Amino acid sequence: MTQVSILSDHRCQLGEGPFFCERRNTLFWFDIIGRKRHAHDFATNAQTTLELTEMASAMAVVDEQHDAILTNSGLWLHNIQSGAWSPIIDIEADIAANRSNDARIHPSGAFWIGTMGLNAEHEAGAIYHYRKGKLSKLFGQISIPNAICFSPDGHTAYFTDTSAGELMSVAVDPETGLPESEPNVLIDHAGNNGGLDGAIVDADGNIWIALWGAAAVNCYAPDGSLLNSIAMPAMQCSCPAFVGDGKIAVTSAWQGYDAAAKEKDTNAGMTFLVDANAKPKFEPRILI
Numbered sequence: 001m002t003q004v005s006i007l008s009d010h011r012c013q014l015g016e017g018p019f020f021c022e023r024r025n026t027l028f029w030f031d032i033i034g035r036k037r038h039a040h041d042f043a044t045n046a047q048t049t050l051e052l053t054e055m056a057s058a059m060a061v062v063d064e065q066h067d068a069i070l071t072n073s074g075l076w077l078h079n080i081q082s083g084a085w086s087p088i089i090d091i092e093a094d095i096a097a098n099r100s101n102d103a104r105i106h107p108s109g110a111f112w113i114g115t116m117g118l119n120a121e122h123e124a125g126a127i128y129h130y131r132k133g134k135l136s137k138l139f140g141q142i143s144i145p146n147a148i149c150f151s152p153d154g155h156t157a158y159f160t161d162t163s164a165g166e167l168m169s170v171a172v173d174p175e176t177g178l179p180e181s182e183p184n185v186l187i188d189h190a191g192n193n194g195g196l197d198g199a200i201v202d203a204d205g206n207i208w209i210a211l212w213g214a215a216a217v218n219c220y221a222p223d224g225s226l227l228n229s230i231a232m233p234a235m236q237c238s239c240p241a242f243v244g245d246g247k248i249a250v251t252s253a254w255q256g257y258d259a260a261a262k263e264k265d266t267n268a269g270m271t272f273l274v275d276a277n278a279k280p281k282f283e284p285r286i287l288i
Contacts, residue, residue, distance in 0.1 A: 198239025
């Protein structure tokens with residue numbers, strides 16, 4: 001049986017966007033609704049929290065002094081030492097009813113960014129491509145953008161609209177991360193238990209997807225066949241991230257629960273460590 005342990009017992013309302021920085025040996029993750037970025041330093045096991053003024057859902061490393069933080073108004077440059085913030089680019093900043101959601105860095109340094117309605121309004125969101133100062137809308141009419149991830153060679157992108165239950169596959173230019181074809185359905189999960197949520201791809205090209213509402217993380221081969229399903233100790237698992245030594249961190253949430261449901265799902269919102277025996281593929285730096 002796959003070993004699963006609690007990395008952080010802090011209960012995020014909507015834990016999302018786990019990101020491992022190799023240089024700092026630190027896992028970062030967000031509580032979108034709580035407007036916080038949490039961090040776990042694996043060298044010291046110290047855990048810290050950065051209070052935010054906006055809802056944030058994802059990040060990338062720019063260089064040794066700066067992170068890029070994705071918020072409900074756009075992409076921001078955060079100075080690690082001084083704590084100063086400066087804008088990189090607005091993304092739907094004029095749509096107060098929307099926020100950012102899932103996002104991931106393509107091997108080319110492009111950032112694929114998902115947006116959605118605050119209440120997951122039907123087709124209110126989109127998926128964007130950002131690279132070297134240029135923002136392009138790739139796909140519109142998305143309700144809940146998730147599972148954005150890329151093959152190790154950068155030739156294939158994956159994404160889903162969780163409300164549709166289909167993992168899409170699309171050919172992309174490995175030099176830019178821009179689509180070169182129309183998306184095709186790789187995995188039809190509609191009607192199955194749980195919603196396709198955040199995803200990552202390992203060094204072998206296998207796709208690891210958190211299943212919201214199903215207390216599981218599934219692993220699929222590049223052809224879409226199911227390789228493994230790992231039971232998780234919280235129902236609403238939201239997103240995985242490689243942290244080294246074959247391990248995966250997984251965020252979760254208690255969003256949508258009343259007091260009774262939160263008490264019943266006792267680990268909801270915690271962040272877990274899974275001994276998945278996977279070959280990790282860490283995130284490249286973003287090109288801003």
